[in-house]
Structures are given as structure tokens and as C-alpha cells.
Amino acid sequence: MLSRIPILNCLRAQVGGQASQNVALLRSFSSSPSVQASRKQKHKPRRSYRDLYAADYRKKANIARQEVLKKERSELAGDPVKGRPTPFLESLDTGKEPEVEVQDAPYFRQGARGDWQKKVYLSSYVREDELEEVLNKSPEKSHMLIRKLNEAWQDDNAGVKPVRGSFETDEAYEAEVRRRQELRAPLNRIHDEEARTLVKKRITKDHDTAKESLRRILQLENASHKDIFHSNVLRCIDKFGRHHTDKILKPPPNLKDQKAEPRPYARGGPDTGSSEVQIAILTAKIQRLSRIDQEGQLRKDKANKRNLTLLVHRRQKLMKYLYRKEKGGPRWQHLVDTLGLGDAMWKGEISL
Template identity: 35%
Template structure:
């Protein structure tokens, strides 16, 4: 008897549940709370008799309606004024960020990069600068013209100081002996010396050199600017004594001999020189895909070198000096660069 009673009770319970669900499905839509909350039966309830009613948070009457715009003119004007202010402020901030950020490829303009990119102008002949007038006036005009021709970076591996010393020595050798000194010979000797100085300035100027000469001069400029044989006096290496070090037994570090051409900052400067040259060439040849890939490789290699320098120098003065001279910022070496 007990199994039969259990089966009857379970059948009655299932019948009651199905009857209750059908009754709920026949009920009309009723609001539960608020204008946006309603309880309505599902559309597919006839196919699925045991599916409970679905809950929607919006009324079906408002489904196809559009929101009515505000009719207050004062509110409309204030909203438009606020939008204009926000748009103007966004544009101002965008310009500030754009001006402050540097190009991750060529960087912003710095005195070092300007000197590297500068192409010396051709010097005119000295006779065109100085007309043939009185001897004393011609002498003063010669001296003024020579003074204006300042010696910058020279060709043929020469420095301005070396040229000045050589010219002074040649003048001393050309001076006439004391027994033959006259006012005319002195003026003539000075004029010849000034002409020789002007001629040497033109011979040694990079304006008369080839592109290879200019590249070689730029490499020398990078080494002399960032080489540690020069910058060690300006940025001394901080000493961090180790607990395990023993000054008596530790080997002495070999001192540097010659110029520094392999440090991270020198290599980064040389890569910057090549990058700027290649980027300038790609501006005219935009479809040169091979050089575009070479440019990307060099930019990423410079990123690695500057990351290593920052980690090694702990973001110190040497690292800041290199970044300021090359016109780069931390975003140019820490973020991904797309070319």
C-alpha cells in the first residue's frame, strides 16, 4: 500500500504544478512596482508549458518611442556652451601633449641635432667680399671678413685649434727679415697671409666635401660629444662598494686607452645619425620598403641600447644628458614604436 500512496501523491503534486503554471500563463500583464517593471508571460510558453514567466524591466508600450528632446531653450543653450568648452579644452590638451611629446624616430630639434644636420654654406671668394681700395681699408676689410668666417667642424680629420696654430706658424715663417722691413712689405705680407687663411678655410670646409666626408665628420662629432673619455669628467661614475669586494685582492680595472667608440651612448648617437638620414630619404621615397624595414630595425636597436643605459645608470645624469641631446623622451624607448 505504501508504494501506491507515494505514486498517487507524486502524481497529484505534478498535476497541481502544471495547473498553476497554465493559470499563470493565462493571466494578463500586471505592473509589479514602478512604471518600468512589468510581469508578462513569454511568447513561447505554449510550446514550453513548464517555462516560467520572463521578467522585463521596460514596458512594451515604450519600446518604439523616442526620447522627447528638452523644450527649455535656456537648458539647451547651457548644454551647447558646456559642450563647446569641453571640446576646446580637449583640443588644447591634445596640442599641449603633441608639443611636449617627441617623435620616437627622429626626436625633437636640439642644438646637437641641428649641428649634425647643418650643411655649411659655400664660402664666397675673398676678393668678392673685399673691394680693391686703399691698403689700410683693404687690410681692415680682410681682417673683418676672416673674423666672420668662423671655423666649425672641419674636413680631413682636422680641428680648428690645429688649423689656427698652423696658420700662426706659417705667418711667422713668412715674415720678412728685419733689415728688409718696410711699410709696404708689411701690408703686403698681411694681405697675403689673410688670403692664405681664407683659402685654407675653403679647402677645409665641409661645404666642399662629399657626403662621405660629412658622414665621417658627424661620426667624429658623436664620439667627441658622448664618448666617456670626455664625459667621465662631467659625469663621474658613482662608486657602490660591495660587501664581498676586497681592495687588496681584487684585480685593478684596466684604464681606458684612446677614444671611447663603443659605449651605449655613442652607439645610440651613431644610430640616431643614421636614422635621421634614412628618415629624410624615406620622405621622398615612400615606397622604399627595404629601407623602411632597415629604419625599423635601427630604431628598435637604439631602444634596446637606451633601455640598457637607463638600467645601468639608474636614470642618472648621464642618461638624462643623452636623452636631452638626442631629443628623445622615456615614451620613445619604453613604448612600442610603429613605423
């Protein structure tokens, strides 16, 4: 049998370069390529049962640790709907102001208290100070009524005047009128005092009854959920509106370096359109719907479930905007600490 090398040499000499390219395509007489033949087949070492058990244990430990970290992060971020419990957040259920505490937060001005403008709201958009003012004015009107009644009683009971035609002269008629007035003067005085006392007692009793009735009617304990929500809206406007927070919160850091703070523009009334107020009002609505959902009343109420989702995402947009504008300033910290808002309410994706 001829070897392969002399044959290849003869072909190169006769044909030249073109034959050399064709010869390169020829396979060797080996059953497998030379490159594959040179490689050695590598076998993975068989793992022992001890190694398999250790790997499985490490995998389970890693998964358990991931679950613990996920739970800790979720607790730190808070619930995306309810948030952390705070006194103001808990007071939304009753509509009344929580217990007053001195504000020692660093974002408040020195000597500023959060309760300096405290207003207790009742149902039907009535404040307690307005009710007291009206009730204190009513006794004055009652006394005026008593005086008018006394004057009218004196005029009616002054005595029956004599007939003028029965007297011959005017002097005799006037003398008879003076005589009858002198006779009835003590009786008029006695009746005047008795009437005044009786009318005073009656009016005072009616006034006390009316006061107690008004207080019971306007109490939030006897009000509907709609009246409680209106009271919460007014409280949110008074607490987070910039007509109030401009006086108690410190200026932003970029204004501290200036010699004088810019004078705030004159407001036409209470601030109802700022992001802080809108976030607080949305939180009051979310608190109501979440409590109903917790009681199980929203189990088949698809419409209110959708409304709750829309409110949560609307609050998330406003919180992102406020954080971007304030950059964690005093207004942001005051809002977050008062309402108990967490990172889960505005960071990332919220799914209910």
C-alpha cells in the first residue's frame, strides 16, 4: 500500500496551487476528524450524596433568607394602601382632632406649635367656635324680647281710660285719668316684675333646651359618614394648606442663605389646591375604602375596588411630583410624618 505523502507531493508538482486547494478538502483515512480525535472525552465526576445534600441545603437556606429580606423590606416600606398608624390617621375614622402634642420636629420653626390654629369641626360644615358664638348672642336677643314684652304689657294694662264725653271739662277728665293711673301703679309694678321673672325663666329654659338639641344634632358621633368626610376635608385644608404651613414650617434650604425671605403673595382664601392638601384628602378617601374592604364589604364590589386602585395610583403620582419639587424638604417631611406615608406608596409599582 502506498503512503499518502508521496501521492500528495506528486499532485502538488503536477497541478500546482489549484490542486493543493482541492487536496486540502480530502479527508484522511481515519474514521473521525483529527481535531476530534485529539480531544479526550471528559467525564464529570460523580457527586456523592453528601455533596448533593449540602447543595440542596444551601439552596433552601438562600431561598429562606431571600424571603426574610423581602419581608423586612416590605415592612420597612409600609403598606401601599394604609401606611403607618399615626394619631392624625386614626382620627380620620371619627373626624375629630387627636390629642394635642408639642411639635419637636426639626422642620418646624422655633416656638411653633401644630395646634396653634386648632379648629373643632361639627357636622353640616359648622365649627364649634361658630356654634358658641351664635349661642352666646341668643340670650341678648332674648332679653330684648323680654323688654319689648314688658313694654307691651304695661301699655295694655295701664288701665281703662274713662270716656271723655262723660266729663264736663277737660280738667276733670285729666284728673280722673291721673287718679286711675295712681291706683293701678302698684298693681302694674307687681305684674311687671312677675311677668319679667316668668318670661325670663321660660326663655332661659327654652334656650338651654335649644342649645342641648343643637349640640346633639351637630355632634359627629351622630353624623353620617358623609359629614365625617366633609369634616376631614376641612381639617386637611387647615393642617396642610400653605396658608397655615407657611407660618409654622422652616423655609427650604435654598432660602436660608438669603438675607431676607421673600414675602409670600397674598392668598384669596384657604389653600385647597396644593399637592399636600390633595394627598391628604385622597388619604382620607383611601382610609375609608380600605376599612370597608377590611370588613369584607368590598368582596364583590368591583366598582369600589377599582375606585380604590385609582385613588392609590393618583396619590402615588402626586407624591412623586411633591418629592421631586420639594426634594425631601420640610413640607414633604411634615406630610409623611403626619399621615404615616411610606416608600411603598410612591416608589415602584403598586398592585392591589
